[in-house]
Amino acid sequence: xxxxKLELNGTTTELPVMTGTEGEVGIDIGKFRKDTGAIMLDxxxxxxxSCTSAVTFIDGEAGILRYRGYNIxxxxxxxxxxxxxxxxxxxxxxxxDQLEQFREDLTYHSLIHEDMKKFFEGFPPTAHPMAILSSxxxxxxxxxxxxxxxxxxxxxIVRLLAKAKTIAAFAYKxxxxxxxxxxxNELSYAANFVNMMFxxxxxxxxxxxxxxxALNKLLILHADHEQNCSTSTVRVVGSSQANLFxxxxxxxxxLWGPLHGGANQKVIEMLELxxxxxxxxxxxxxxxxxxxxxxxxxxxxxxxxxxxxPRARILKKACDEVLAxxxxxxxxxxxxxxxxxxxxxDSYFKDRNLxxxxxxxxxxxxxxxxxxxxMFTVMFALGRLPGWIAxxxxxxxxxxxxxxxxxxxxxxxxxxxxxxxxxx
Numbered sequence: 001x002x003x004x005k006l007e008l009n010g011t012t013t014e015l016p017v018m019t020g021t022e023g024e025v026g027i028d029i030g031k032f033r034k035d036t037g038a039i040m041l042d043x044x045x046x047x048x049x050s051c052t053s054a055v056t057f058i059d060g061e062a063g064i065l066r067y068r069g070y071n072i073x074x075x076x077x078x079x080x081x082x083x084x085x086x087x088x089x090x091x092x093x094x095x096x097d098q099l100e101q102f103r104e105d106l107t108y109h110s111l112i113h114e115d116m117k118k119f120f121e122g123f124p125p126t127a128h129p130m131a132i133l134s135s136x137x138x139x140x141x142x143x144x145x146x147x148x149x150x151x152x153x154x155x156x157i158v159r160l161l162a163k164a165k166t167i168a169a170f171a172y173k174x175x176x177x178x179x180x181x182x183x184x185n186e187l188s189y190a191a192n193f194v195n196m197m198f199x200x201x202x203x204x205x206x207x208x209x210x211x212x213x214a215l216n217k218l219l220i221l222h223a224d225h226e227q228n229c230s231t232s233t234v235r236v237v238g239s240s241q242a243n244l245f246x247x248x249x250x251x252x253x254x255l256w257g258p259l260h261g262g263a264n265q266k267v268i269e270m271l272e273l274x275x276x277x278x279x280x281x282x283x284x285x286x287x288x289x290x291x292x293x294x295x296x297x298x299x300x301x302x303x304x305x306x307x308x309x310p311r312a313r314i315l316k317k318a319c320d321e322v323l324a325x326x327x328x329x330x331x332x333x334x335x336x337x338x339x340x341x342x343x344x345x346d347s348y349f350k351d352r353n354l355x356x357x358x359x360x361x362x363x364x365x366x367x368x369x370x371x372x373x374x375m376f377t378v379m380f381a382l383g384r385l386p387g388w389i390a391x392x393x394x395x396x397x398x399x400x401x402x403x404x405x406x407x408x409x410x411x412x413x414x415x416x417x418x419x420x421x422x423x424x
Contacts, residue, residue, distance in 0.1 A: 008036045022057050039407040050232060050404075055088060055390045056224045063307035067224060068092070076314045081189050081219040082106055085161055085386035088224055089393060102158075103189075109162035110183040110192065112136075112170075113143050120174045129378045130256045132171040137164065138249035146243045153396075156244050157389055164385055165189065168378050169196035175374075190215040193382070198370065210325040211369055214318045218362055221311040222380055224387025225304075230254040230261070234388045235395050236404040244392060251388045252381050261377040261384075264363035267299040268373050271332040271339075279331065281338045289348050299360030300343055301353065308355045315361035316340075319368075328368045336364050 002017040004027045013035040016028045026049045033039055042048045057066045065072040068087055075084060086094045086102050094102060119139060123132055140163065144156050170180050173196075181196045191207040194215060199205035225231070233254035238247040255261035274281050287295040302309050323333065340356050343349045366376055395401055 006032060008032075008038055011036050018052075020052075022059070033407075039409070041409055045232070045406075050227060051235065051395065053227070053391065053394060054091065055387065055394060056226045058226050058304060060302075060304040061306050063305055063310050065225075065310050072221065072310055073314065076217050076220050076311075079220060081216050081223075081383075084220050084223050085389075088386045088390040089157060105158045106162045106189060107183070107185050109159045110166055112163050112166055116143070117170075117180065120170060123174060125175060125177065127171075127175070128256075129168065129171040129175060129375050130252065130381070132174070133164070133168055133378055133381060134249045134252040134256070136167045136171075137245055137252060139245075141243050141245035144245070153244065153393075157393070160244060160248060160389065161385055165193040165382055166196065168375075168382055169193055171378065172197055172372070172375055175372075188212065188216075190219065194369075208325065210321055214322050214365055214369070217314060217318050218365065218379065219383040221314060221358060222362075222383030224384070224390065228260070229257070230384065231388060231391050234392050238392045238395055239401065239404040241396075244389070247392050248385070248388050251384070255381055255384065256377055261380040263298065263359040264366070264380070265373050265376045267336075267360050267363040268332065268367060268376075270298040271335045274335050274339075275331050279335055281335050281342070285339070285342050285346070297339065297343075297354070299357055299363065300349065300355065302357045305357070306353055308353075309357040311358040312356055312361055315358055315365065316356070319361045319365050322365050322368050326368055330367065333364060333368065336360070 002019075003014040004017050006013050006015060006029075013032050015031060018026045018028060020026070029040055040048070055068065057069070058064065067075060067084065068091055070087070070093075075087075079087075082103050083094060083099055086099060116136065116139065119136060120132070123135075137160070140156075140160065144152065144159055146152060146156065166183055173180050179201055181199045181201070183192045183196060187195055187207065191212045194207045194211055195205060227235075230251040234247050234251040237250040238244075242250075258266060270284075274284050277283070284295060284297070287293040288297045340360070343354060343356055349355070362379075363376060366379060367373070371379065
């Protein structure tokens with residue numbers, strides 16, 4: 001095994017070097033603090049590997065994303081969302097019989113306990129759907145507690161995947177004052193969600209297959225993305241041996257932030273800004289190029305991908321199909337297409353790899369489908385569920401797992417004498 005050497009105050013520590021299956025290199029610094037008393041400081045953990053994982057591989061420079069070794073392009077083209085859930089959580093593609101049983105289980109467990117409907121009554125009509133989703137997911141632990149020795153974990157995983165879409169759709173119906181629509185056994189996972197969102201009692205409703213296909217792709221493309229903020233949150237919370245539902249609820253709350261799951265919502269807000277300013281998108285393109293301007297084009301470029309986001313290539317095609325199928329006339333979508341055309345042809349954006357990313361296209365598709373902006377992050381959460389579960393399960397099954405406990409560099413006051421309040 002290779003070693004790296006690090007010297008501090010005359011003390012040299014040899015640190016083991018680990019190489020991943022795709023050639024990624026990491027230095028195990030565990031021994032450094034023991035030898036020197038010093039820690040590594042890495043705000044935001046952007047250069048720190050918190051774990052080893054066999055779930056997802058990303059090469060941002062080459063624009064590669066793989067789930068369990070399978071290229072995202074192949075998965076998005078050939079698979080359905082339940083199959084991807086099975087793959088991420090279990091590590092292998094299911095057989096035909098295994099997939100059929102898994103789909104049956106997801107259908108069987110899609111209803112929520114009738115008592116839980118009363119919880120929705122307690123939320124105000126203005127409650128954000130992410131607040132409802134996180135609260136309801138956490139409350140599932142009261143109905144399906146984990147056994148003392150971890151019994152029912154596999155069943156609870158199925159329950160969570162099955163019920164989350166029902167909870168999400170009910171949260172939307174609550175926000176618009178419509179009655180809940182129950183899941184239907186004959187519909188696919190994606191079609192069931194669309195039906196529960198948009199069907200109304202006593203009126204016929206058919207799920208458009210183009211929308212079903214687009215939603216299936218969206219869920220798959222969001223299913224996992226390595227050690228991001230919300231996934232790391234799930235692992236940190238789970239490291240305390242918190243149950244599945246509590247850990248995932250924490251991940252939902254982390255995803256809620258505008259710097260993470262709220263990015264596609266920011267895209268729509270930007271498009272609304274441009275529309276309200278006379279649809280002058282060229283003005284905002286010029287502002288984005290101006291180094292003295294604070295304006296940024298949302299949905300362009302990516303922190304991880306220094307090339308084209310592979311998920312965006314897939315969603316661009318799905319976006320074109322949805323817009324063509326629905327024939328939507330929406331000034332925001334016209335602005336979006338204009339911005340897309342500029343970004344794909346202007347040398348300023350091409351030279352800086354500022355291509356439209358997955359958030360740009362997902363926001364457009366959701367809006368075209370009629371999904372309101374405050375539900376965008378909920379849609380992200382539904383897709384990310386299998387990734388969170390896979391990482392939670394991987395961590396729990398790791399015999400070397402330790403509770404997460406980052407260190408810090410203290411910058412506060414040194415020791416001071418405490419003075420009684422009557423003498424101050």
